[in-house]
Amino acid sequence: MLEVLDLSCRRGDRLLFSGLGFELPAHTLLHVRGRNGSGKTTLLRALCGLLQPDAGVIRWRGEPVTELGDDFNRELLYFGHLNGIKADLTGLENLRVAATLDQDPVTDAVIIAALAQIGLAGFEDLPTRMLSQGQKKRVALARLILSKAPLWILDEPFTALDTDAVALLEALIAGQVASGGAVVLTTHQEVALTQGEIRRLDLGPAAPQ
Amino acid sequence: MLKVFWCILTRDITLALRRRTDVLTTLFFFVIVVSLFPLGVGSERELLRLLGPGVVWVAALLASMLALERLFAADYDDGTLEQLLLAGQPLSLLVLAKVVAHWLLTGLPLVVIAPLMAMQYSLEPIAILVMMAALALGTPVLSLLGAIGAALTLGLRGGGILLSLLILPLYIPVLVYGAGAVSVSVVEIADTQPYFSLLGAFLVAALILAPPASAAALRISME
Amino acid sequence: MKINWFKYASPASFYPLAGQLVPKFAAVAAVLVLIGLYVGFFHTADQLGGSNPQKEYYRIIFVHVPTAWMSMWLYLVLAGWSAIGLVFNTRLSFMMANAVAPTGAIFTFLALWTGALWGRPSWGTYWDWDPRLTSELILFFLYIGYMALHSAIDDSRRADRAAALLAIVGVVMLPIIYWSINCPDPNNCAALHQRSDPGSIHASILIPMLLITLGFWSYSFATAFMRLRDIILTREADSAWVRDMLLEARADTGGGSGTSSGVPAGAGRGAV
Numbered sequence: 001m002l003e004v005l006d007l008s009c010r011r012g013d014r015l016l017f018s019g020l021g022f023e024l025p026a027h028t029l030l031h032v033r034g035r036n037g038s039g040k041t042t043l044l045r046a047l048c049g050l051l052q053p054d055a056g057v058i059r060w061r062g063e064p065v066t067e068l069g070d071d072f073n074r075e076l077l078y079f080g081h082l083n084g085i086k087a088d089l090t091g092l093e094n095l096r097v098a099a100t101l102d103q104d105p106v107t108d109a110v111i112i113a114a115l116a117q118i119g120l121a122g123f124e125d126l127p128t129r130m131l132s133q134g135q136k137k138r139v140a141l142a143r144l145i146l147s148k149a150p151l152w153i154l155d156e157p158f159t160a161l162d163t164d165a166v167a168l169l170e171a172l173i174a175g176q177v178a179s180g181g182a183v184v185l186t187t188h189q190e191v192a193l194t195q196g197e198i199r200r201l202d203l204g205p206a207a208p209q
Numbered sequence: 210m211l212k213v214f215w216c217i218l219t220r221d222i223t224l225a226l227r228r229r230t231d232v233l234t235t236l237f238f239f240v241i242v243v244s245l246f247p248l249g250v251g252s253e254r255e256l257l258r259l260l261g262p263g264v265v266w267v268a269a270l271l272a273s274m275l276a277l278e279r280l281f282a283a284d285y286d287d288g289t290l291e292q293l294l295l296a297g298q299p300l301s302l303l304v305l306a307k308v309v310a311h312w313l314l315t316g317l318p319l320v321v322i323a324p325l326m327a328m329q330y331s332l333e334p335i336a337i338l339v340m341m342a343a344l345a346l347g348t349p350v351l352s353l354l355g356a357i358g359a360a361l362t363l364g365l366r367g368g369g370i371l372l373s374l375l376i377l378p379l380y381i382p383v384l385v386y387g388a389g390a391v392s393v394s395v396v397e398i399a400d401t402q403p404y405f406s407l408l409g410a411f412l413v414a415a416l417i418l419a420p421p422a423s424a425a426a427l428r429i430s431m432e
Numbered sequence: 433m434k435i436n437w438f439k440y441a442s443p444a445s446f447y448p449l450a451g452q453l454v455p456k457f458a459a460v461a462a463v464l465v466l467i468g469l470y471v472g473f474f475h476t477a478d479q480l481g482g483s484n485p486q487k488e489y490y491r492i493i494f495v496h497v498p499t500a501w502m503s504m505w506l507y508l509v510l511a512g513w514s515a516i517g518l519v520f521n522t523r524l525s526f527m528m529a530n531a532v533a534p535t536g537a538i539f540t541f542l543a544l545w546t547g548a549l550w551g552r553p554s555w556g557t558y559w560d561w562d563p564r565l566t567s568e569l570i571l572f573f574l575y576i577g578y579m580a581l582h583s584a585i586d587d588s589r590r591a592d593r594a595a596a597l598l599a600i601v602g603v604v605m606l607p608i609i610y611w612s613i614n615c616p617d618p619n620n621c622a623a624l625h626q627r628s629d630p631g632s633i634h635a636s637i638l639i640p641m642l643l644i645t646l647g648f649w650s651y652s653f654a655t656a657f658m659r660l661r662d663i664i665l666t667r668e669a670d671s672a673w674v675r676d677m678l679l680e681a682r683a684d685t686g687g688g689s690g691t692s693s694g695v696p697a698g699a700g701r702g703a704v
Binding site: 045049050051052070071072076078080081083084085086087088097098100101127 | 212213216217220223224227228283286287288289291292293294295296297298299431432
């Protein structure tokens, strides 16, 4: 599904990686590993199109993403370091906005069920600024339950989660891979899959400062 | 498409209504700046009548610019801006929705309170009406142009001051014709017509050109 | 003969070329400006067109008009390189725009200054809100805005692209701003609008003015290329060719001073 050819990215005037290439078919999880500063987040942002690579091509279903534009974005779910939820909106409102933006309108009942699944039953009408860090992250992760996007790009999704939530997230990722999707993620822990394949991508060491 | 536009518009308005101080600060800034001028230049009625249109417009420029700093900043800080960029919707449309919401919250209150301010400068009723109309046409242009600057200075330290440096020179045409219309209305009301045509033309041009420019600026700033 | 223009689109190959061009442009600039000033000061009649006798102070136009022309031309150059950079994603174009900006700002400032010096004896005031000088002031603000935005952003790529977009917005807005300043009353535009027609200027005045303008163009090339060389070196400090060049330079001077750009390139390699 996703194909990367000869990619190179720089941050400021520093070259992070070059000549990077891989292929990511359906039913696959790509685990990007590397030390701090090796360019994991930069790679993920380049894959989403948030960042223009210095050189190289990224193809989605055979077509360059630069030509697909918004069509590619609709097939993609990105989960970055920031949760992407508004502190002054309730969990329900946050997810309702996210669903509308994905042009995938869902009923409130579905959203409430998703929040309950992620362990936030009864919290759906509270402004998210009242929630703890981990709970906020859970609200953001509820997007994964609602999402129908075939490609997930997750940057350190496991941080700030307790063991229950980690298990739930692992199950969600496994479900996405099993149902024919693809997942790219960075994390320092191993993810178990019952179905599908795990590939690993090691980014070189960061320049010694 | 319309649904997405509406969704962002209502989201921003809901957010602002839950944090009303931000909206009120802009409004009171406008009121204070306008009220300070007579204390500085003296309260002679003829002088104030002459200065009034310009002072109200400059204050509106400053107020709208101060508010602009927050246009994208909150979304940038909590990561929702990233999600907007990746929403798979035309970014210009989302930007336009945000700017419209922003104008409804900071520009429209200025239009509404302007008559009160104009009375401090003993402007005639007809001039007050012209001022409201000119502000109603001109302040959206300020918000649209300012959005470009807000997007360019996103997340920079000292962004607010920098924003004013970039954007205030671009506000000149609106200032010239906005204030000019009010000044001319005192002499001959029929003469205001070309001023309004120009302000209207600016609004149409800004509606078409500014959102794509802001969207491009946002993509540059988010890298 | 076919010239490979793209060869010079890379900073590495443009750097030595710029180095060769700087002294040439500087020499041409000095010669042209000196000749122009000489002709203007000593071989031009004491009059400004027609039979209207002017005082000697009018000779400031030999500097004022060319600086004003240059300030506008260079803003177009700045916006042009910015547009090329954004469209073709070439780093050298952004560097070029960035190198031109200070020269443009200096010319704008000189135009304002000489304008004020002209205004004092002829209008009795340094600043009269004359539409042309006011436009020049706004242009100065636009230059300052460009440079301020560029220097406020740490990431050089974002700085380049953001400032470039600002320059393009500026160039779109400039005609509207100029027009609104020249014609604040749309009912009555003709009266305020100043016209200038190069054909109406006497040849003995026009020729030195054009000589000085050409000299200023040469000066702009020289200073822009000088600045460009600095920018290229700073930005490419990581790259192999700069390190090689520095090593060579150090070998030539006998390995003296310990200036080092010692940041090793952190090129990571990916493998699946």
